[in-house]
Amino acid sequence: MNSLPRLRQHSVLPGFGLTMGFTLLYMGFVLLIPLAGLLFAAGQMSLGEFWEKGIADRRVLAAYRLSFGASLLGAAINGVFGFIVAWVLVRYTFPGKRLVDAIVDLPFALPTAVSGIALTTLYARTGWVGRWFEVFGVQISYTWIGVVVALTLIGLPFVVRTVQPALEDLESEVEEAAAALGATRFQTFTKVIFPSLLPAVLTGFALSFARALGEYGSVIFIAGNMPGKTEIAPLLVVIRLEQYDYNGAIAISVVMLVSAFLLLLTINGLQWWSRRHEG
Amino acid sequence: MSIEVRSIRKTFGKYTALDNVSLTVEDGCLTALLGPSGSGKTTLLRVIAGLEQADAGSGPILFHQEDVAKTSVGERRVGFVFQHYALFRHMTVFDNVAFGLKVRPRKVRPSREEIREKVHAMLSLVQLEYLSGRYPAQLSGGQRQRVALARALVIEPRVLLLDEPFGALDAKVRRDLRRWLRRLHDEIHLTSIFVTHDQEEALEVADRVVIMDKGRIVQEGSPDEVYDNPKNPFVYEFLGNVNLFHSRVEKGMAHFHGLRVESPQHETAKGEGGRAYVRPQDFEISREPLGESSFQATVQHIYRLGATVRLELAREGEYLTIEVELTNDEFRARGISKGDKVYLRPRRVRVFTDQEMDDSYTSSQL
Numbered sequence: 296m297n298s299l300p301r302l303r304q305h306s307v308l309p310g311f312g313l314t315m316g317f318t319l320l321y322m323g324f325v326l327l328i329p330l331a332g333l334l335f336a337a338g339q340m341s342l343g344e345f346w347e348k349g350i351a352d353r354r355v356l357a358a359y360r361l362s363f364g365a366s367l368l369g370a371a372i373n374g375v376f377g378f379i380v381a382w383v384l385v386r387y388t389f390p391g392k393r394l395v396d397a398i399v400d401l402p403f404a405l406p407t408a409v410s411g412i413a414l415t416t417l418y419a420r421t422g423w424v425g426r427w428f429e430v431f432g433v434q435i436s437y438t439w440i441g442v443v444v445a446l447t448l449i450g451l452p453f454v455v456r457t458v459q460p461a462l463e464d465l466e467s468e469v470e471e472a473a474a475a476l477g478a479t480r481f482q483t484f485t486k487v488i489f490p491s492l493l494p495a496v497l498t499g500f501a502l503s504f505a506r507a508l509g510e511y512g513s514v515i516f517i518a519g520n521m522p523g524k525t526e527i528a529p530l531l532v533v534i535r536l537e538q539y540d541y542n543g544a545i546a547i548s549v550v551m552l553v554s555a556f557l558l559l560l561t562i563n564g565l566q567w568w569s570r571r572h573e574g
Numbered sequence: 575m576s577i578e579v580r581s582i583r584k585t586f587g588k589y590t591a592l593d594n595v596s597l598t599v600e601d602g603c604l605t606a607l608l609g610p611s612g613s614g615k616t617t618l619l620r621v622i623a624g625l626e627q628a629d630a631g632s633g634p635i636l637f638h639q640e641d642v643a644k645t646s647v648g649e650r651r652v653g654f655v656f657q658h659y660a661l662f663r664h665m666t667v668f669d670n671v672a673f674g675l676k677v678r679p680r681k682v683r684p685s686r687e688e689i690r691e692k693v694h695a696m697l698s699l700v701q702l703e704y705l706s707g708r709y710p711a712q713l714s715g716g717q718r719q720r721v722a723l724a725r726a727l728v729i730e731p732r733v734l735l736l737d738e739p740f741g742a743l744d745a746k747v748r749r750d751l752r753r754w755l756r757r758l759h760d761e762i763h764l765t766s767i768f769v770t771h772d773q774e775e776a777l778e779v780a781d782r783v784v785i786m787d788k789g790r791i792v793q794e795g796s797p798d799e800v801y802d803n804p805k806n807p808f809v810y811e812f813l814g815n816v817n818l819f820h821s822r823v824e825k826g827m828a829h830f831h832g833l834r835v836e837s838p839q840h841e842t843a844k845g846e847g848g849r850a851y852v853r854p855q856d857f858e859i860s861r862e863p864l865g866e867s868s869f870q871a872t873v874q875h876i877y878r879l880g881a882t883v884r885l886e887l888a889r890e891g892e893y894l895t896i897e898v899e900l901t902n903d904e905f906r907a908r909g910i911s912k913g914d915k916v917y918l919r920p921r922r923v924r925v926f927t928d929q930e931m932d933d934s935y936t937s938s939q940l
Binding site for chain 1: 623624625646647648651652653654656658660661662663664665666673674677678709710711722725726729
């Protein structure tokens with residue numbers, strides 16, 4: 296009867312057409328049209344100009360290095376410590392657990408300028424935390440370390456919130472099985488628990504990284520913004536705009552966009568690989 | 575390797591899961607722990623495995639006369655099989671089975687080559703060698719449980735403990751797998767305990783059946799012993815369907831429905847109330863009266879269950895239904911149809927007086 300290839304299985308819940316249409320429209324207006332506009336504007340530029348303004352500039356290159364390096368480092372730190380936070384929140388009960396659980400989400404809600412200023416004050420040479428690092432000659436605020444600190448803060452909830460449910464889903468029987476087979480607690484963790492949680496950790500890492508890459512508000516307070524040293528790429532875009540160098544801003548944005556996309560694609564590939572057993 | 579536990583107590587908060595339980599399992603024996611949910615059977619199994627610690631003051635847990643109560647689950651060298659398989663989902667079938675060998679300390683760990691040999695030998699024992707590269711998510715329930723069994727057996731455990739091993743499988747696979755387990759046990763003679771709430775499974779597979787209720791062992795014995803001589807009403811009702819008749823017991827006779835049935839163990843009874851139990855297959859059915867020990871009833875429903883036929887009957891003016899089971903042949907020979915008036919004679923009756931009911935109730939309550 297129906298010779299057309301069918302896009303969908305018959306379902307008891309109607310509304311595929313409506314919801315799919317809405318999804319496309321929504322994605323179009325919110326995401327795809329702005330991005331396409333950016334690429335379209337980049338297409339107006341000559342290749343030489345694009346190369347000069349988006350890649351060959353030393354100041355721009357330094358900004359990329361800081362943005363990607365600090366974001367990756369921040370996401371990696373979150374991968375480790377966010378995992379521990381999630382572990383504690385799932386596995387143990389302690390007074391104030393719900394409070395701690397709620398606090399984890401704060402970086403989502405806090406205006407980034409507020410967290411930026413708070414961190415700058417804390418980690419400055421005379422700040423509560425910064426003075427102890429000063430003893431060892433380590434300066435945090437106004438250096439690249441400060442950038443990493445800010446990017447770690449804003450990415451933390453992503454790792455915690457993705458690992459938490461995966462950890463809750465992990466059957467205790469699996470751990471018991473490992474113990475019954477003679478595995479030590481360390482072996483049970485490294486060979487059984489952690490590999491099962493790896494996909495969730497990678498997802499959290501990817502989200503945290505993506506968020507850090509686009510972060511602007513909190514970093515510009517703590518970074519010090521010295522050209523070529525502590526200047527992040529998003530800030531450079533703003534600077535270019537202020538100088539009416541629209542093509543410069545566009546070139547940097549496009550490079551950021553494409554490389555972020557490639558990186559996320561890679562991480563997605565890793566996730567797919569770590570989930571290969573879910574058959 | 576024999577297993578013996580003495581006076582085990584286990585409480586969870588105010589709830590008593592095991593109340594002074596003692597049990598001996600002989601070397602090479604396949605024992606079923608049978609009971610309804612909440613009877614403590616799984617807790618007992620987990621205490622024996624070392625996954626659960628018995629309360630302070632409990633007696634020893636002996637594996638071949640050696641007390642293992644203080645050792646951890648890993649040190650006890652038990653093969654444990656979980657109801658929901660508990661396979662490592664990120665590992666292939668091969669790696670799942672090899673796990674117990676790979677985690678051994680370097681000094682006692684077999685070489686790579688030996689591990690491969692042992693794992694393949696084990697996989698061929700459970701007939702799954704062709705699936706060694708698959709992940710658990712790609713297997714059926716029955717296959718997963720066999721992988722779990724291979725994984726438990728590869729470490730050469732001293733005893734095998736199975737917690738509702740067939741509980742999550744559908745009826746056909748369940749039956750096949752339990753017969754297969756029985757044959758496997760006959761091959762390897764490993765002392766095994768399995769937990770089940772399915773009386774049919776326990777009676778069919780086990781050498782010995784241990785029936786538990788409310789944290790206590792109610793009765794133990796061979797499947798025939800417990801089925802033919804249930805110690806109390808709980809066991810009787812738990813092992814298969816029953817018809818219950820309220821009766822009066824006097825001088826070795828029970829009276830119900832105008833029948834007089836011998837009950838030799840109640841020689842001294844003086845007109846006490848009691849319950850008479852008759853299993854559905856223990857009725858003789860006929861269109862003619864069967865002497866003075868039969869009563870009349872009307873056929874209300876007929877259910878055909880393949881090889882057997884189940885009838886539901888009721889006596890004139892009574893609401894209580896009586897269940898009778900016949901073979902297909904018998905049913906056809908009698909030519910019974912719905913609405914017929916027939917005569918029933920119980921072939922085998924088991925009587926418990928109210929006094930005995932109370933006793934068994936309190937003893938399993940405490």
